[in-house]
Amino acid sequence: MSPLVFYLAHFAVLAYALVGGVFLAFSDFIMRSLSLTSGHGGAEAMQVINREVFRWVFMALFLGLAAVSLVLIVHAALWLDGTPATLIVTAGLVYLLGCFAVTVVFNVPMNEALAGMDLSQTSTQSYWTGTYLPRWTFWNTVRTIACGLSAALLLFGLTTLSQLLPA
Template sequence: MDWILMIAGLAAALVAGVFLSFSDFIMRGLIQAPASQGAAGMVGLNRTVYRSVFMVLLLGLVPVSGGLGLFALWQFEGAAPLLTLVGAVIYLIGVFAVTGMGNVPMNKRLDAMDGQPRETADYWPRYAQRWTRLNHARTFSSGIAAVCWLVAAQTV
């Protein structure tokens, strides 16, 4: 079981790294561009992410999180079950739920504005600020999940 926790932890760390890139410099770069160009860049990124390795990791960790959380209740002793369960809950809520209920609807709204420069220019500053704030939460959550699973792997 320790190798599954290790792989899940490394995958969550990779997800955290992608989110950190957006929080650290990608969004800041897009925000510095004129609104129409920043928004167009973000729409392009959002359209390409669906066919990426990142999506395999992001979505693949959802059933893995659930499975690890359930399995931890029956198989581990000591600190490992708590760490595994905490990592699973944090990933499912702080990454998957925030993405599905926050970032994705905003991405869809921005995409629907493609070709409407005035609406896009009005929406872009609010989008960029809120989307980035939500992304900070996803960065933190995936990083904490990674740490929980990697530490649990060492204590199994």
């Protein structure tokens, strides 16, 4: 593995864990807390959160990891073999499918639907409690697990790779 990709992979382990930590906070207590607010408070707070998430730190990690995952997949598939290659390729695929694709296919459409809703309408409260909270939280939990699994797989891949290298 080239030194650049080796260091990039180490950064990716940390970044997968950081992104997964954000998702964990939402699945563990933020969404539950928002569900306990009175009236439309939770829906309004989530509308604000969904606008603010585009700040550069989180989005740079989230989007950057998609590109880094592709680099790791290609590099491992072309230049590595055995268990390290399998673990590193799987780590990248789990992030791309379980986190990035889930976000694009499930969470973002729900966020966009909520963003366009009028908080004074009863249909908004119905969507918030009956659809958004359970479905968004479910898919967010999938993203949490995917990020944690990606971090673990990549860490194990790097560990296995380092054990195979001459001292």
